[in-house]
Amino acid sequence: MTISKKIVLIGHFGVGKTSLIRRFVENTFTEDYKVTIGVHISKRTINISENEDISLIIWDLEGQDDIKKTRPSYLLGTNGFIYVFDLTRPVTFEHLNDELAFLKENFVTTPIKVVGNKVDLVNKIYLKEHSEQFDNVVDYFVSAKTGSRVEKLFAKLAEELI
Amino acid sequence: MLTKYIEKYHKNNFQYILVDDAGKILEQDNPILPLTIGENIQDIHPFFEILTHLLPTIDESFEFSCINLDYNNQETLVVDISLKTSTNNNNLVIIENLTNHYNNYQLTAQSRNESIINSQILVLKNEYLLEKETFKNNFIANFSHQLRNPITASTIFSDLLINSNLNSEQKNYLQIIQSANKDLKQRIEDILDISKIESGKLILVNKVFNLKELLKNLEIIYSYLGNKKGIHIQFNIESNIPEFVEGDQYRLKQIIGNLLTNALNFTNKGSIIMNVSLNYFRAKKVNLHFEIIDSGCGIDDESINSIFDRFTKLDTTAGTGIGLGLAIVKYLISEMGGNISVESEVNKGSKFTFNISFKTSNHSNDQKIEILKNQTPQLKRKYNVLLVEDSEVIQLSILKILASTGLFYIHIIDKAEMLIPHLIDNKVDLILLSNTIQDFSAITLASSVRNLSKEYKKTPIILLSTQGYKDDIKHFKKNSINHVLVKPFDKNKLLELVKQSLK
Numbered sequence: 001m002t003i004s005k006k007i008v009l010i011g012h013f014g015v016g017k018t019s020l021i022r023r024f025v026e027n028t029f030t031e032d033y034k035v036t037i038g039v040h041i042s043k044r045t046i047n048i049s050e051n052e053d054i055s056l057i058i059w060d061l062e063g064q065d066d067i068k069k070t071r072p073s074y075l076l077g078t079n080g081f082i083y084v085f086d087l088t089r090p091v092t093f094e095h096l097n098d099e100l101a102f103l104k105e106n107f108v109t110t111p112i113k114v115v116g117n118k119v120d121l122v123n124k125i126y127l128k129e130h131s132e133q134f135d136n137v138v139d140y141f142v143s144a145k146t147g148s149r150v151e152k153l154f155a156k157l158a159e160e161l162i
Numbered sequence: 163m164l165t166k167y168i169e170k171y172h173k174n175n176f177q178y179i180l181v182d183d184a185g186k187i188l189e190q191d192n193p194i195l196p197l198t199i200g201e202n203i204q205d206i207h208p209f210f211e212i213l214t215h216l217l218p219t220i221d222e223s224f225e226f227s228c229i230n231l232d233y234n235n236q237e238t239l240v241v242d243i244s245l246k247t248s249t250n251n252n253n254l255v256i257i258e259n260l261t262n263h264y265n266n267y268q269l270t271a272q273s274r275n276e277s278i279i280n281s282q283i284l285v286l287k288n289e290y291l292l293e294k295e296t297f298k299n300n301f302i303a304n305f306s307h308q309l310r311n312p313i314t315a316s317t318i319f320s321d322l323l324i325n326s327n328l329n330s331e332q333k334n335y336l337q338i339i340q341s342a343n344k345d346l347k348q349r350i351e352d353i354l355d356i357s358k359i360e361s362g363k364l365i366l367v368n369k370v371f372n373l374k375e376l377l378k379n380l381e382i383i384y385s386y387l388g389n390k391k392g393i394h395i396q397f398n399i400e401s402n403i404p405e406f407v408e409g410d411q412y413r414l415k416q417i418i419g420n421l422l423t424n425a426l427n428f429t430n431k432g433s434i435i436m437n438v439s440l441n442y443f444r445a446k447k448v449n450l451h452f453e454i455i456d457s458g459c460g461i462d463d464e465s466i467n468s469i470f471d472r473f474t475k476l477d478t479t480a481g482t483g484i485g486l487g488l489a490i491v492k493y494l495i496s497e498m499g500g501n502i503s504v505e506s507e508v509n510k511g512s513k514f515t516f517n518i519s520f521k522t523s524n525h526s527n528d529q530k531i532e533i534l535k536n537q538t539p540q541l542k543r544k545y546n547v548l549l550v551e552d553s554e555v556i557q558l559s560i561l562k563i564l565a566s567t568g569l570f571y572i573h574i575i576d577k578a579e580m581l582i583p584h585l586i587d588n589k590v591d592l593i594l595l596s597n598t599i600q601d602f603s604a605i606t607l608a609s610s611v612r613n614l615s616k617e618y619k620k621t622p623i624i625l626l627s628t629q630g631y632k633d634d635i636k637h638f639k640k641n642s643i644n645h646v647l648v649k650p651f652d653k654n655k656l657l658e659l660v661k662q663s664l665k
């Protein structure tokens with residue numbers, strides 16, 4: 001049996017939402033940055049138990065410096081969110097708490113995973129220096145480039161959607 | 163005619179699809195997506211899977227703009243999609259192809275986002291470089307401060323030892339040690355100066371001083387050094403230059419000293435001439451012209467353009483420095499509102515020229531004499547000096563210096579907590595306080611002295627500091643410290659300051 005769930009990736013532009021999806025869906029990565037406009041939709045089915053698959057319909061939204069500006073129609077029927085920020089650009093996570101509060105307020109029961117992307121470009125000291133901002137908020141530090149924890153992120157969210 | 167145009171331009175860009183509540187295609191025209199009657203729209207593209215949840219609604223309208231449809235490995239279509247649901251199991255999906263329009267928008271967004279991201283990265287890189295620079299400067303400052311105690315001890319003990327009973331061979335060895343100490347001290351001062359310049363902390367201290375006397379002293383020192391090397395050094399000071407001017411005498415001495423030392427290092431025969439002349443008096447300022455001319459090895463054309471750059475050393479064995487001196491000289495002269503230039507010919511010599519403006523002093527002759535008096539104080543009785551220092555070598559150095567004058571009773575304590583009990587039990591005229599006493603800040607100790615009793619409100623406190631930045635000194639002086647003596651210091655500096663404080 002296969003069930004379908006809609007996952008929306010949201011966050012500032014240039015944080016690597018498209019790259020994360022590419023890594024998850026196609027297992028590829030490119031350094032070239034191509035701006036996403038509107039929305040790209042991809043799909044990958046993963047097996048969650050012996051007789052059960054989950055088809056993740058992944059909506060890759062155009063990056064916004066304020067997620068409140070996101071077109072409401074894109075968020076219709078969302079089953080889970082992945083909020084992505086760029087660990088190397090503080091401007092992409094300086095309003096993290098406000099943006100999460102907005103999502104939680106409008107999508108009370110929808111699971112949200114918060115991920116800091118480009119972990120391959122920072123070191124442990126950097127993460128420690130920002131621990132006040134990240135602790136208890138960030139679920140995964142991932143790298144679309146190396147693939148680090150990408151699979152785990154989607155699998156964990158899928159598990160919570162069932 | 164209009165129908166023809168609509169047919170040509172409108173029809174090709176719109177596709178109308180009728181689907182039932184389960185998503186099965188009932189009717190459609192074909193201009194954009196090649197669909198088949200009876201297939202389920204959800205199988206066309208993952209976007210349409212969202213419709214499953216919306217189709218059962220009644221008489222609703224949903225608009226989705228800018229949807230990227232990758233379809234059958236063809237070029238991505240970028241479309242707007244509308245869904246109108248109805249009660250009769252006939253839901254309308256309208257697709258409008260706006261690929262060209264959105265592709266143009268994509269190009270604009272691409273260049274906008276790239277430019278924003280690049281500027282953010284630039285800001286971050288800048289911050290990183292600034293942090294690195296600050297770390298480097300702090301490291302240099304801390305490292306240099308750590309060297310101050312041992313150099314102070316080494317300098318002072320060499321000075322004391324040279325006057326003891328030594329044979330000529332021992333004296334020669336000691337002179338080598340003294341010379342090495344002096345070189346080491348100078349290099350540390352140069353590194354600190356460059357670090358101060360880079361962090362904007364090098365500030366000139368302008369005070370009235372006797373210019374003619376400063377030049378006379380330099381003449382005595384360098385004539386002696388020149389004689390030792392067999393080089394004649396001649397000072398030509400025009401008599402019409404003012405005796406007293408306002409400026410930073412320490413830095414002026416540093417500039418001239420550096421240029422004369424270089425001239426001496428690079429000259430093996432002939433002479434060195436130092437000319438000082440008056441350019442003009444204007445608006446309470448005097449502009450002076452300085453020239454240092456040597457008959458040394460000269461500088462080739464290739465090197466002459468970079469000699470004022472940091473860490474530039476001429477390819478010669480004559481110099482012993484680390485290539486910072488001229489960079490500091492250039493900076494100091496420019497801070498004094500002047501500029502420096504050089505002319506040189508290989509194997510014939512070099513000529514360094516610079517102009518500096520000084521404020522002319524308004525002091526009367528009596529005031530000027532007072533300034534001079536203050537610079538050379540004499541003591542009338544024996545004073546009690548308390549030294550608070552935990553470094554044994556520094557304790558011993560200071561003890562030897564002060565004891566050699568016979569002018570002081572000296573008490574030493576090496577723990578901060580002993581300070582107040584000592585002051586309660588003993589009369590103290592002056593406190594020499596180290597800023598490296600373990601676990602205690604010098605300012606806290608000085609404040610507790612001031613709060614002890616009325617008697618200690620004005621007792622001179624001289625801080626023996628490893629921190630020599632202007633801001634640090636200012637901070638100390640604001641907080642109960644009268645004077646700061648930066649390590650490494652020599653015998654004369656210590657005695658001069660102690661005597662001045664007690665006068």
